[in-house]
Amino acid sequence: MDDNAKFYIFGIMNLKTSITLLLLTVTSVMGFAQRKTYWDQKVDYAMEIDVNEKTFQYDGKMKLKYSNNSGQELNKVYFHLYFNAFQPGSMMDERLKNIVDPDARMVTRSGTKEKPVVTSRIATLSPQQVGYQKIKTVKYNGVDVPFKEDGTILEVNLPTAIKDASTVEFDLTWEAQVPEQIRRSGRNSKEGIAFSMTQWYPKMAQFDEFGWHLDEYIGREFIAPFGNFDVKIHINKDYVIGSSGKLQNPTEVKGYFNNAKIKAKNNKATWHYKAENIHDFAWAADPKLVVDSAKTQTGTTIYTVYLPTDQEVIGNWKTALGMATEFFDFTGKHFGQYPWSTYTIVQGGDGGMEYGTATLITGGRNLKGLVGVIFHEAAHSWYQHLFGINETVDEWMDEGFTSYIEELAYQEIFLKPKVRELNPIGMAYNGYYRLAKSGKEEPMSLLADYYNTNFAYSNEAYNKGAVLAEQLGYIIGKENLQKTFLTFYDQWKFKHPTPNDFKRVAEQTADINLKWYFNLFINTTRTIDYAIGEVSDQQIEIKNKSNLAMPIDLLVEYQDGSRELFYIPLREMRGEKPAEQFDIYQGVKRTVLPDWFWTKPSYTIPVSKQVKKAWIDPTQRLADINYEDNAYGQ
Template sequence: MKIKILSFFALLCVINIWGQELKAQRKGFWQQKVDYTMDVNMDEKAYQYDGKMALKYSNNSGQSLKKVYFHLYFNAFQPESMMDYRLKNISDPDKRMVSNIGTKEKPILQSRIETLQPNQIGYQKIKSLSMNGVNTSYKIDGTILEVTLPCAIADGETANFNIEWTAQVPEQIRRSGRNSAEGVALSMAQWYPKMAQFDEFGWHLDEYIGREFIAPFGNFDVTIHLNKNYVVGASGVLQNPDEVKGYQAKAKVKANNGKATWHYKAQNIHDFVWAADPKFVVDSASSKNGIKVYTVYLPTDKEVISNWKTALGLSTEFFDFCSAKFGTYPWPTYTIIQGGDGGMEYGTATLITGGRNLKSLVGVIFHESAHSWYQHLFGINETVDEWFDEGFTSYVEELAMQHLFEKRGAIASNPLIDAYRAYYKLALSGKEEPMSLLADYYNTNYGYSNEAYNKGAVLAEQLGYIIGQENLEKTFLKFYDIWKFKHPTPNDFKRVAEDVSGINLKWYFNLFINTTRQIDYAIGHVTDSEIQLLNKSNFAMPLDILVEYQDGSKELFYIPLREMRGEKPEENFEIYKGIKRTVLKDWFWTNPEYKISVNKAPKTITIDPSLRLADVESANNSLTR
């Protein structure tokens, strides 16, 4: 009977664990779905085009919808738009988006949008809009199109929208535009009426001021009619490479009234980009895992061509590297296109500036390609959790750069040391704001960039310090298995990390994301038998303490934080090889002091020899007697 009872309780435990595993994906999870079919006729001389869209919109929300919303991003590039006013009023506007009408010594910055003439602005104008064959009423406020439906879309129903619109491509100011500084004719990002995201948090209707995006997953079938002499790079898979310029040596370009037709399809993405120029060349290579990578660029000189060809080979290695580390890349192609004004990620493609030295070119390609995971594959809401998007992408980029470009493998303990240094500078500048701030609302671009890119990367690397590097690697892969294509939140990632490690992480994510509290530990009084440690801040962390004794022996002390309710396993870093590890009793955050008893005289004490603890004042982290 005792054996049966134990077996029964064991079965209950298994069922409970299984139930917890299922709950790793939120109960009642749902998401909307879109299917775009678009036909675009481009007048490349006037920089204007007419578009037709057939959109299937599936409502899975559990409620009926009386209205839907679209983004009309090109409308931001008009005088007196929200983007224009943002440039005029932020203290450190993006230098690409302003002109200096003063002197170098006394600059006077003017919004480039403010001076646009009618034939230079961007716009998207709706010519007709219907749902299920019935005309709708709508209004446009800036970059948001609000559509009042003739009848509600019930839960579980799919509505068919038909939209005709006309648009003008703006001067190249931010991401989209004509005639970029590097000479690319058309950089076509945010170029179509894009269905807004509706999820458990409601509608996401952020006006476009130059920052981030969110959209539902879906399929794209896009046809582009353009001058036959142009070459196009785009999201998705080109369906007719034998009928257009650039992709096949023996292609017979089919033209109608001087225009060729480019046909692309892409599945399960949430944005579609394209760029075009008559001088583009196309190269391609396949990774060992079969991912076809294209580069589409301007061959301006021998060095540029050489850099792009080298970058192409490294890019194929990148996708295989990331597939092993962060989950399999799920699409057949990726296209790296020269265009825009820096680097920006889209579904299965990116726009980047191409006139760079090799390291810079590879770095921006790795960064934007890494967004294939942390943004596009997951569908992270980067308007809300910009650090989850940019910070984790920066983490991936740095690992890949050190493993593939530097050819030395990742630094043994902390490959993100440069991000840490940038975060320290921000934290001590007085300009740091909580990382939970919406992307658009930072007081400075300096603050936004360092919060999103650097502090976000530090969060990921420091998480490995808390739960152990091996557990961090397992977390990335399990998160992929559970949350790919499902718009996860940071809390979903936290839950997976807790499940993998058995460590409570609420305190860490709350303090590092929602506050500007800083970590600062110090070594206090040291005797031959005792080491005093001090927490000089209001942010408590677990500690690794390396002690070298006077006799030359070493010992690593691990002090877990009580709030963790667990311990990280021993880590296999080279700096710890052959060193005895001793786990001490936990330290709790309300006590600013901790004492370690030793049975030999210490010579050198070091807090966190792996350099992964984001301690803003490292001068007091080591002591030699």
């Protein structure tokens, strides 16, 4: 029960009133409670690694506490060994050879324009260049147990089951080689970063109500249980590290204090980090990195760790740092407060990728590109890391909602427009329209790894996912959408919610049924296409030319200069959105008409004046693939 509920209950003086308000409070809290079947596993990592910066190899040891809250016994567990993907013949290698539009970062191109030759970079790696994580020992509660490596998955059979509501301990030792920088992880990036250490440790697989998540690593993203991390990295004392978590010994290592007394043993410094309630841990290291920092209004420390290659780059990073603090304040206000004390933006990797309390991004960008990628990856602190969205299953919710946050913040902080766009994510809509008309669209519910093209995946996950969010505001109302995001944060942070959990919060917030919308927009490739038909002094005809029905806003301007907004709810909604506060609707009479149902292809709106102009959805949040026939008299 939240603090407000307690205040209302315990502040009541009259017993009868107390009982009444208590019942109302309990009913309200239950209305937004987690599903009854909800549970989640928990992990606590204590890791220590010793890095050889000359061979790009390291030795690792881990003590992992694993808490089983599933309601059942577990006879085996699984870990991910992501580095093993960077070997010739791996599933990632084969995917690159066979997909029609492979990621350009992961292939080389030769031949001619007429006869291009595309080669997987993984296929050409030598034994000294491949990546691997070779498990040496696994102990279960102190006893050696058998294990099997199969691609990027480690299977561990247990001599005794992990009982429900119990915590067990695993001890692992392993040796690893950091692969050439091909995708996310790697050594010697194009920008000159020595180590981009992501997916670098044996990572406990997610087990939840859907079972074990054992996706082979072929280039897409991740899901994992929440937990605490205690990590010690032994590396050459001249290196600077940017990492997840909070540095415990900043005065003993290079880069964080000008007067630091570097504490070294055998020419190596130890970097000690801790982080709580995250589900992934990443770091990057190079001797040339520099560190800068600033605080948000709410006290979060934002670090930038980057290569100061020239004055323009330095200036861009300093400006971006200031904007990053504004970003966390903006996003905290609209999507829920950032819950950790630090966030680190590290130059590394091959583009941009989010991790627990940190991101790795390429840094040799102009200011616009740098701010854009920082905003996107930082937004993943909400839609991925704070909620633990399953990126392999619900990639559109992860990337789409992140893109939505990114664009709102980018316009507010970077562009600072004097006139607000009615639809703030018009570029995402345009990307979705290209996809819908391309013939390559696949259902957005498809598992992330299985799209036929990267083109379809990118536009589904990033653009159509963002459109789903903004169009939801069109359906339930802009203010209800804002309330939905904040209520979802309150109810589901750190709990691995599903899209249905988000849908239920939206339904309860707006008192509108949304099953039809989420089902058709996510699980099918149906499109929206409305048009204005015949117009007379007595009526306006609206036609649904598609197979995805939606509620309709129709703004009408009469010959006498007056305006009227007709709102037609969809019968499947079993409710209606409230009036919205857009400037274009100020002083306009709003008329709510009887609901329309999807089995009827046309709807007639009665009017009592001569019509001069009419247009469907002047806010352009309805994802209509053909806007040319949405207006009359324009």
